[in-house]
Amino acid sequence: SAVISQKPSRDICQRGTSLTIQCQVDSQVTMMFWYRQQPGQSLTLIATANQGSEATYESGFVIDKFPISRPNLTFSTLTVSNMSPEDSSIYLCSSLGGSDGYTFGSGTRLTVV
Amino acid sequence: AQSVTQPDIHITVSEGASLELRCNYSYGATPYLFWYVQSPGQGLQLLLKYFSGDTLVQGIKGFEAEFKRSQSSFNLRKPSVHWSDAAEYFCAVDVKAAGNKLTFGGGTRVLVKP
Helix, strand or coil: CCCECCCEEEEEEECCCEEEEEECCCCCCCCCEEEEEECCCEEEEEHHHHHHHCCHHHHHHCCCCCCCCEECCCCCEEEEECCCHHHCCCCCCEEEEECCCCCECEEEEEEEC | CCCEEEECCEEEECCCCCEEEEEEEEEECCCCCEEEEECCCEEEEEEEECCCCCEEEHHHHEEEEEHHHHHHHHEEEEEEEEHHHCCCEEEECCHHHHCCEEEECEEEEEEEEC
């Protein structure tokens, strides 16, 4: 299965600023995804990152708040824009491919103060 | 609406005792099914998965799960729990017919008593 390197692993940010999270996959994958895990909660899909086209967002998530890039088949970024304390969460990227199906990055723990 | 339900939010089990975590889904088609474990401060680790074939699936760390189509369930079991099994467990479903994406249950936190 693919291995995903996600960074940063954690960050503390001021409200009103933006943070970009990066995920690098060690092989080409068809699909990549971004999830949010709010404190004590399960994972919620933010969007599917499409290579060469705009991401597909789930209900409740919008491009202006969570712009996503996917310039090639091994890399994607998620930006959390104009942050507020409510954005404090763990953000995880995922890829689809290989025998295990889905692989996850180690997550980015974001605290907004 | 399509959903994944883990009825137990918390389970406390004694070390050495058996463990069963429940997962039910509501989808029209048979989905691909997964169980993940998340230790505190860690990412998600795949325990096992079901795509097709034998409905009893063996996974890592001594876990197994059984897919029951008639009950729309995919319960996770371990015969003898170790203290290191204390973690959050997530059931997840991928309904191919709806496009590739995972939908997660709410999770079950397992506490292990010595």
